[in-house]
Amino acid sequence: MERLEFRFAGRPGTPVAETGEALVGVVGSGNLEVMIERVDLGGGCLAVVDTSIHGFGDTWQQVLADFVDRRGLANIRLSINDGGATPAVVVLRLDQAWAGLEEGER
Amino acid sequence: MIPARHSFQEAGARARIRALLDAGTFREFCGPAQRHTSPHLPTLGMPVAFDEGVVVGEGAIDGRPVLIAAQEGAFMGGAVGEVHGAKITGLIERALDTRPDAVVLLLDSGGVRLHEANAGLIAVGEIQRAVFDARAAGIPVVTVIGGRNGCYGGTSIIARSCDRIIASEEGRLSVSGPEVIEAVEGVEEFDAQDRALVWRTMGAKHRRLIGEIDALVADDMEAFRGAVSESLGKSRPLDLDELEAEHARLAERLARFEGVSDAREIWAALGVNDPDRVSEIEADEFNRLVATLEGARA
Amino acid sequence: MNADAALSAPPVSSTERLIDALFDQASISRAGPLVTGTGTLDGQAIAILATAERAQIGADLALAMARNVLDVMREAPGRPILIVVDNSGHRLGRWDELMGNNGYLAHLSTCLYLARRRGHRVIGLVNELAVSAGFMALGMATDACYAMPEAEVRVMALNAMSRVTKVPLDRLTELCATSPVLGPGVANFIRVGALRGIWSGDLSAHLREALAEMPGERDTRRELGLERGGRTLARDIAAQVRAGV
Numbered sequence: 001m002e003r004l005e006f007r008f009a010g011r012p013g014t015p016v017a018e019t020g021e022a023l024v025g026v027v028g029s030g031n032l033e034v035m036i037e038r039v040d041l042g043g044g045c046l047a048v049v050d051t052s053i054h055g056f057g058d059t060w061q062q063v064l065a066d067f068v069d070r071r072g073l074a075n076i077r078l079s080i081n082d083g084g085a086t087p088a089v090v091v092l093r094l095d096q097a098w099a100g101l102e103e104g105e106r
Numbered sequence: 107m108i109p110a111r112h113s114f115q116e117a118g119a120r121a122r123i124r125a126l127l128d129a130g131t132f133r134e135f136c137g138p139a140q141r142h143t144s145p146h147l148p149t150l151g152m153p154v155a156f157d158e159g160v161v162v163g164e165g166a167i168d169g170r171p172v173l174i175a176a177q178e179g180a181f182m183g184g185a186v187g188e189v190h191g192a193k194i195t196g197l198i199e200r201a202l203d204t205r206p207d208a209v210v211l212l213l214d215s216g217g218v219r220l221h222e223a224n225a226g227l228i229a230v231g232e233i234q235r236a237v238f239d240a241r242a243a244g245i246p247v248v249t250v251i252g253g254r255n256g257c258y259g260g261t262s263i264i265a266r267s268c269d270r271i272i273a274s275e276e277g278r279l280s281v282s283g284p285e286v287i288e289a290v291e292g293v294e295e296f297d298a299q300d301r302a303l304v305w306r307t308m309g310a311k312h313r314r315l316i317g318e319i320d321a322l323v324a325d326d327m328e329a330f331r332g333a334v335s336e337s338l339g340k341s342r343p344l345d346l347d348e349l350e351a352e353h354a355r356l357a358e359r360l361a362r363f364e365g366v367s368d369a370r371e372i373w374a375a376l377g378v379n380d381p382d383r384v385s386e387i388e389a390d391e392f393n394r395l396v397a398t399l400e401g402a403r404a
Numbered sequence: 405m406n407a408d409a410a411l412s413a414p415p416v417s418s419t420e421r422l423i424d425a426l427f428d429q430a431s432i433s434r435a436g437p438l439v440t441g442t443g444t445l446d447g448q449a450i451a452i453l454a455t456a457e458r459a460q461i462g463a464d465l466a467l468a469m470a471r472n473v474l475d476v477m478r479e480a481p482g483r484p485i486l487i488v489v490d491n492s493g494h495r496l497g498r499w500d501e502l503m504g505n506n507g508y509l510a511h512l513s514t515c516l517y518l519a520r521r522r523g524h525r526v527i528g529l530v531n532e533l534a535v536s537a538g539f540m541a542l543g544m545a546t547d548a549c550y551a552m553p554e555a556e557v558r559v560m561a562l563n564a565m566s567r568v569t570k571v572p573l574d575r576l577t578e579l580c581a582t583s584p585v586l587g588p589g590v591a592n593f594i595r596v597g598a599l600r601g602i603w604s605g606d607l608s609a610h611l612r613e614a615l616a617e618m619p620g621e622r623d624t625r626r627e628l629g630l631e632r633g634g635r636t637l638a639r640d641i642a643a644q645v646r647a648g649v
Contacts, residue, residue, distance in 0.1 A: 001151055023138045026118060026180040027155045035138055035156055052153050079141075081153045135645045142641055146585055150571055162645055188585065192626070192638040196645030203646065218536070220569050223559035225585040225635050227536060228598040228625060231544030232638075234510075235623050238517045260540055266510035281506040281537055287496045296498050307501050318504040346477060346522075349515055353470060356511055360464055360503060369502060 004049040004057050006064055014043035014074035022100030025093045032082040032090060036097040043074045051082035063087050067094045112327040114252040115276055119161045119176035122212055125327035126334060127165035127174065134163035136193055144187050146222035155181045158189040162197040164206065167331070170338050171204070173197050176212040177261075179253040185219035186261065191229020198236035201245045207338040209240055209247045211268065216283065217259015230260030237267050238344065246270065246341040248334060251277035251310065252325060258283050269342040271319040272333045273310035274326075275389055279318065280308035302385065306369040311384055314396060315373055316359060322396070324389040377402060417456035419490050419531050422552070426486070426607050438465060440472050443486070445608060450615070451476045451524075454488035458533045462495035466508035466541065473515040477522055484525040484615055485516075489543045493535030509537055513545040520547060520619065527614045529603060530555040530590070539598075547619045548600045550610065551590045557599065558588030584634035595634025597625040 021037040032051075047064045064078065078094070085093070114122060123132055136142055138156035147154050159181035164173050175194050177184040186194075194211070201209050218226035237247050249265040249272070251257045256278030257265050265271055265279060273279065284298035297303060306312055314322040321336075323329035342348060363372055370381035377399050378384060387395070419439055423430050432441030432452055437459030443450045453472050459465060476483055494505055520526050528542060528549030534557045543549040543557075551557065559565075562580070566573040580587030584595035593599045603610040626642060629635030 001148060001153065021139045023120075023156060026178055027153045028180050031180070033155060037139060050153060052151070079156070081155060083153050133648075135648055136641060142637070145637065146583070149579060149583065150569070164648070188635055188638050189641050192641035193645050195626075195638075196642035199642065200646045200648060204648075218559055220560060220565050221571075222585040223565065224587075224592050224596045224598065225629075225638070227540060227559050228544065228593075228596050228629070228635070229638065231540050231598070232623055232625060232642075234513060234540070234544075235517075238514070239623075242517075242521060260537060262506035263510045263513070263537060263540060266504075266507045267514060279504070279506065280501050281494050281509065282496050282501055287498065287501070290496050295496075296501075307498065312502075313504065316504060318507050344514070344518060344521075346474070346518065349511070349518060350474060352511060352514075353467070353474060356463075356467055356508060357471075360467060363503065365499070366502065367498065372502070 002051050002054045004051065004060055006047045006061055008045040008047070008065060008068045010041070010043050010045040010068060010076070011072065011074035012043040016040040016075050018105060020101055020105050022097050022104055024096040024100050027081045027083050029083050030085055030089070032080055032085040032093055034093045034097040035079040036101050037077045037079070038075055038101070039077045041075050041077065045073050045076045045078070047078040047080065049080040049082060051084070053082070053084045059087060063090050067091070071098055111325070113325050114274060114327055114330050115254060115325050117327070118180065119178040119212065123161055123165070123174055123176050126210070126331050127167055127172070128169065131165035132163055133165065134161060135197070136162065142189055144189055144222065146187065146225070150221050152221060158187065158193065159184060160190045160193050162193045164204070167338060168335050170207040172206050172208050172210050172338070173201055173204070174210045174212070177214045177253070179214035179255045182219055184215035184253065184255045185217060186215060186226045186229050187219040187222045188225035188229060190219070191226060191233060195229065195232045195236045198233065198240050198247065201240045202243055205245060209245060210250060210334055211247065211264070212250045213257045213261050213265055214253025214255050215257060215259070215261040216255050217261055227260065230264060234264050234267050237264060241269060241341060241344045244341055246337060246339065248272065248337045250330060250334065251279055252330065256280070256308070266318070269340070270337050272321045272323060272330065272337065273313065273319050274323055274330070275310055275392070276325050277310035278304070278308040279310065279313050284308070305385060311392060312369045315376055315378070317355065322389055322392060329389070419454050419456035419488050422488060422531055423452060423454065426611050438468055439488070445611060448615070449480070449483055451480065451483050451485045452488070453485055455490050458490055458492045460492050460495035461509065461538050461541065462497065462500045463503040463505045463508040466505065466512045470508070470512045470515045473512070473519055476524065477519055482523045484527065485519060486611070487526065487528045487542055487546060488531050489528055489534045489539065490531040491534060491538035491542070493538040509541040513541045516545040525615055525619060527611070530557055530599070532556070536560065544598065548614055548617070549598070550601055550603050550614065551593070551599050553602050553604045555590050556588055557590055557593045562587060592634065595629070595632045597627070597629030597632060597635055600628070
């Protein structure tokens, strides 16, 4: 297993509006689970990835940075348990996680 | 028009709970944000799951309070490890404090998780003990089987320790997996690749016909929900008379079917006219058949 | 006894020898792998339910054992039951699965549970071997289960476990040296709280002590696992869920 941690600037200084979390996906071969949580990170975002496939730090960095950027996220913690998912599956789960978080808050 | 089915089998553990409970009533215990993950899997280089592959909590069905657990079959085959098992045990024990109308266990498991085998085995023993304690307190414990893994190993023994079992046509219930029998006893004893043989021997229709499960439903959330709802508040006594009756039933089966090698012989003996068709018929027709057979017996 | 009977009688099993050593006097009979009867210790009668020769627990054997428990409940209310566990697990066979062996194993444990509730003290003692479902349906369905020093308790042999988990055998063997949750062995099952302890030396004294203990209301195996450092999370997780947190 390899643990990767990424910090993103997000929107610095943004106060925490609410709390909540969502979990999507299941850990398995070629699959992953993503937990998304609202926590006070001073407007930043944090991603912690535990993956069974070593050596793909750059790819994770890209995919996650793009997600944070695309959604304009702040004060979001992403926790990922990965069983070797492709980037396409990762992107899908990230979007599902965000949708799940928003749905839970409606 | 035939209403679209919402498959139980295709759904994950959380979706199953959402579909079975009244909307908005579910409250999860020891949820994923608490990160009570297995300490044993990382030692073996295996990924963990935030909910340890089982979702437990409370909610309502038709306004009646229930405790519910759902194994996530896609994580480690729904296998029971230390934390996974302790979540289920704690949930069932909670019934002694809150006295719900039922404890509902959505089992989808190959049995004990070998990566933490000893902790998993004692855990299934503890779950079974908790089931008995709840039953002895008059709280019904209902098992639901309809996931991809079926219900095997220690979990199959837990299932039969409950008051009632509901399964879909796709459900399987057996202590040994087909591959294990083949690996140990040889392909002549059991050909694990022969899917028809697997279903005939371990599948829910056979189990319903011989009386090992209580209700067979289509692979449809509403059908499951209806069957669970009907089970609420109905407990089977846990006393000597009941166990003697169960014993007589089990003894009769062994005596009657000694040496039988194929389920179709059993079904024919039970009065099924066309055993070869059993695998094909839909749940409704199958249940009419069971009702006819039970009527004829009574 | 005539000569033919003497020839056809199976050699005395270690289970039978163990029973002899445990009691002042024991009257047992053997039918295949099943050994049943009554033993006396300090004038107290104790029902004996045992298997020999590392029996495979098929549906028929599980049923016969359940019958024995039901009979003890009817004929000798309150009499303690000693289960001598010696099995290779459940029988792997097409017929047993057709019959629904899981239902028979569950019935056996249900009978033992009811016996405990009706005031029978139920003690388990693993003689040679206890495997997986064979340990669950018997050893774990007791008030307290112990093991002989040479006994083995396991879910699966390590080489088979290596095949299924795809963890190399030497790695598994190495991990077993430090992890009580993984590998076979009485010591590990003691540490996770599944076994109370080992009986050696004066066996009758151990039995006397186990019988004298008051049965607890709660399942305390998680607490044992925590105290012994073999299963450190189960107790608190279960308690937390029970509290609805």
